[in-house]
Amino acid sequence: MNYLVCVKQVPDDSVLVTLDADGSPDLQSIDLTVNAFDTYALEMITRVREKQGEGEITVLTVGGETAVSALRSCLSVGADKAARVWNAACEHTNAKAMSEILYQTISKQLEDGRKFDAILCGLESTDTMSGQVGARLAEKLGYALVTGAVSMEAFEDGFKVEQETENGSRVLKVERPCVITVSKPNYDPRYPTLKSKMAARKMPIEDWTLDSYQVTENAAARSFEVLPQKEGGQKIMEEDVACSVQKAIAIMVEDKVL
Amino acid sequence: MAYLFPEEDRDLYESVKEFCEKEVKEQCKEFDKTGEWPSKIYDMAMDMGLHMMEVPEAYGGLELNRTTNLALVELMAAADAGFATSFNASSLALNAILISGSEELKHRACKILEEKKFGAFALTESDAGSDAGAGKTVAVRDGDSYVLNGRKCFITNGGVAGFYVVTAMTKKGVGVSGMSAFFVEAGTPGLSTGAEENKLGIRTSNTCDVVLDNCRIPAENLIGKEGEGFKIAMKTLDHGRVLCACAAAGIIQRSIDESVAYAKERIAFGKPLIKNQALSFKIADMAIKAETSRQMAAHCAALMDRGMPYSKEAAMAKAFAADGAMFAASEAIQIFGGYGYIHEYPVEKLLRDAKIFQIYEGTCEICRMVVAGAVIGR
Ligand SMILES: Cc1cc2nc3c(=O)[nH]c(=O)nc-3n(C[C@H](O)[C@H](O)[C@H](O)COP(=O)(O)OP(=O)(O)OC[C@H]3O[C@@H](n4cnc5c(N)ncnc54)[C@H](O)[C@@H]3O)c2cc1C
Numbered sequence: 001m002n003y004l005v006c007v008k009q010v011p012d013d014s015v016l017v018t019l020d021a022d023g024s025p026d027l028q029s030i031d032l033t034v035n036a037f038d039t040y041a042l043e044m045i046t047r048v049r050e051k052q053g054e055g056e057i058t059v060l061t062v063g064g065e066t067a068v069s070a071l072r073s074c075l076s077v078g079a080d081k082a083a084r085v086w087n088a089a090c091e092h093t094n095a096k097a098m099s100e101i102l103y104q105t106i107s108k109q110l111e112d113g114r115k116f117d118a119i120l121c122g123l124e125s126t127d128t129m130s131g132q133v134g135a136r137l138a139e140k141l142g143y144a145l146v147t148g149a150v151s152m153e154a155f156e157d158g159f160k161v162e163q164e165t166e167n168g169s170r171v172l173k174v175e176r177p178c179v180i181t182v183s184k185p186n187y188d189p190r191y192p193t194l195k196s197k198m199a200a201r202k203m204p205i206e207d208w209t210l211d212s213y214q215v216t217e218n219a220a221a222r223s224f225e226v227l228p229q230k231e232g233g234q235k236i237m238e239e240d241v242a243c244s245v246q247k248a249i250a251i252m253v254e255d256k257v258l
Numbered sequence: 259m260a261y262l263f264p265e266e267d268r269d270l271y272e273s274v275k276e277f278c279e280k281e282v283k284e285q286c287k288e289f290d291k292t293g294e295w296p297s298k299i300y301d302m303a304m305d306m307g308l309h310m311m312e313v314p315e316a317y318g319g320l321e322l323n324r325t326t327n328l329a330l331v332e333l334m335a336a337a338d339a340g341f342a343t344s345f346n347a348s349s350l351a352l353n354a355i356l357i358s359g360s361e362e363l364k365h366r367a368c369k370i371l372e373e374k375k376f377g378a379f380a381l382t383e384s385d386a387g388s389d390a391g392a393g394k395t396v397a398v399r400d401g402d403s404y405v406l407n408g409r410k411c412f413i414t415n416g417g418v419a420g421f422y423v424v425t426a427m428t429k430k431g432v433g434v435s436g437m438s439a440f441f442v443e444a445g446t447p448g449l450s451t452g453a454e455e456n457k458l459g460i461r462t463s464n465t466c467d468v469v470l471d472n473c474r475i476p477a478e479n480l481i482g483k484e485g486e487g488f489k490i491a492m493k494t495l496d497h498g499r500v501l502c503a504c505a506a507a508g509i510i511q512r513s514i515d516e517s518v519a520y521a522k523e524r525i526a527f528g529k530p531l532i533k534n535q536a537l538s539f540k541i542a543d544m545a546i547k548a549e550t551s552r553q554m555a556a557h558c559a560a561l562m563d564r565g566m567p568y569s570k571e572a573a574m575a576k577a578f579a580a581d582g583a584m585f586a587a588s589e590a591i592q593i594f595g596g597y598g599y600i601h602e603y604p605v606e607k608l609l610r611d612a613k614i615f616q617i618y619e620g621t622c623e624i625c626r627m628v629v630a631g632a633v634i635g636r
Contacts, residue, residue: 072269191277194307194320197269 001055003045004116005079006102007038009063009070013126019226034070037122041182043189044152045120046078052154056080060208062090062101068205075200076192083206089213097215099136105208106141117176118159123148123183138179146174148183260552261329274330277306278337286338290461290607295418299341304374308334312349314356317368324559328504332552335508339611340462342505344376347414349501351377354423354439354494358482363441367421375420380410380468381491388624391434391488395470397426402477404440406470416466417451420444424470425487437487441479448473459610496569498619499576503555506579506615509608510548513586516604517541517593531593540589547582554578570632577625580615587612
């Protein structure tokens with residue numbers, strides 16, 4: 001089996017973002033890392049591969065020179081191969097354009113005789129959070145799509161995928177080839193070993209960039225706003241404890257927590 | 259930072275830092291309380307390969323650049339000094355064999371490490387600590403074997419090791435030239451361990467007696483030649499002291515990090531504590547000691563790389579860093595005030611952990627004796 005995991009390099013989301021003088025996010029000083037959801041996708045498919053005892057995992061990123069470190073990081077925790085795409089068309093893209101770039105890149109690989117039984121994407125990226133790329137890619141490829149997977153296993157001629165729902169989960173069977181977007185499973189991605197880190201440095205990174213891309217822009221970000229940090233929670237100060245408890249329960253019922 | 263390791267090793271540094279932050283630092287607080295062996299943390303650390311950093315490539319290890327290795331040891335100790343101690347003690351046992359062991363012993367020891375087990379280095383006895391040459395453990399040659407009898411004490415990893423390097427007297431009446439070193443695998447009949455010591459600090463490491471009661475080992479388990487034991491032990495400790503210096507630097511750095519974070523938040527007399535020069539100078543003094551310790555250790559690594567002697571420099575580095583760790587941990591408590599004295603806050607543990615660095619692998623007095631001896635000469 002061949003698997004493709006699309007990964008994006010994003011600014012570390014544990015750091016508070018501020019706006020620079022012209023009102024756009026100041027990302028200069030923030031370390032770059034692999035989008036968390038993409039690391040979940042890579043871990044999930046690595047586990048499938050380990051259980052099956054066979055399979056090849058390729059990671060693909062659209063990104064500049066710095067994105068090489070994201071690919072190396074993936075190569076140290078399960079990926080066998082890595083490919084990067086980068087040219088002028090890839091700058092300042094939004095979700096729609098990105099899915100077009102991915103689609104055109106992957107189509108070329110398919111034409112060249114490669115085959116992907118499953119293409120995995122993170123449910124969303126932690127920077128722009130549009131959550132559209134995986135779904136748009138599936139649509140363009142004409143592949144089956146499962147979103148928000150929290151676990152998966154190989155099953156008959158496809159995969160059994162557990163999908164997160166509003167109040168729990170459901171298990172779907174999906175045939176190959178398919179696109180699966182991955183949410184946070186109930187495990188954490190593995191740590192690289194020092195050995196795998198050192199090995200990843202020497203692995204080749206393929207260049208899958210096409211000569212040209214046809215991309216259509218859609219909604220583009222016009223302005224940014226940083227909201228003041230939330231004060232911790234809501235204060236409930238009724239006359240006595242019993243009233244405070246009643247109020248708290250009422251709020252939780254209203255907010256559908258209970 | 260004084261560790262000028264190759265830029266390509268930055269990824270290792272970042273990975274180990276993340277691992278220590280997420281899996282060691284907070285978790286070890288709990289084990290510090292209970293004194294329990296944090297086996298899950300050690301398992302994860304070994305999955306990552308932290309026990310293979312110094313193992314040569316030829317024996318299946320990572321053979322990291324020396325300076326990279328030192329930087330990683332500091333990170334590990336900054337998260338938890340007991341955690342770093344277990345690996346450092348294992349490194350002592352490994353190095354004794356790498357320094358003088360036969361090809362076969364090197365393979366056997368590294369194989370055991372590869373199986374995710376620790377090594378232990380057993381030199382100290384109840385009446386032979388600083389005066390290690392006064393050891394009473396004996397090894398008697400009997401055909402193709404040696405039979406070991408004696409009792410070692412305060413042995414780090416004693417209860418959890420896969421192999422031991424044990425010193426024992428093979429000849430009486432000739433002082434330290436009668437000492438030899440042996441490789442003993444865990445599970446060898448006659449080798450047993452005593453109760454685990456309940457310690458002031460580094461409580462996530464295991465310390466206990468190692469008892470040899472008619473423990474018979476093949477003659478090829480002799481490390482080097484008969485009579486070379488003391489020399490091997492001293493060379494091994496030279497190497498170990500450099501790692502100790504880095505671990506102590508880790509405690510100093512942690513003292514700095516905790517102090518700065520706290521002193522920026524805590525308000526007294528209408529301003530953050532850090533705004534008082536009297537306190538910011540404490541931070542500066544800690545930083546001077548951290549950086550100097552690193553530079554001294556890194557210098558030892560440079561000497562090692564050139565195959566030059568570094569015994570004096572290692573003793574200097576270890577004594578300086580150990581004293582620095584005690585100073586820094588104590589100053590960190592001072593900056594925290596009353597809170598610093600309370601278990602709930604992170605700095606009293608640093609003081610408890612720091613103390614051991616003035617004691618094991620040659621006390622600060624013994625290190626000064628080494629330095630004085632080298633400086634004064636005959
Ligand atoms: C937690 C822990 C882990 C340890 N791990 C190991 C291990 O893995 N392997 C191992 O072999 N040992 C280990 N040790 C033992 C340790 O190395 C010894 O405790 C240390 O060398 C000191 O020996 P001692 O305890 O016998 O003290 P002593 O030698 O009795 O010394 C007592 C005091 O007298 C001072 N002193 C002694 N002689 C002189 C002198 N000539 N001049 C001036 N001052 C002097 C010492 O510096 C010290 O302050 C460990 C100890 C501890 C506590």
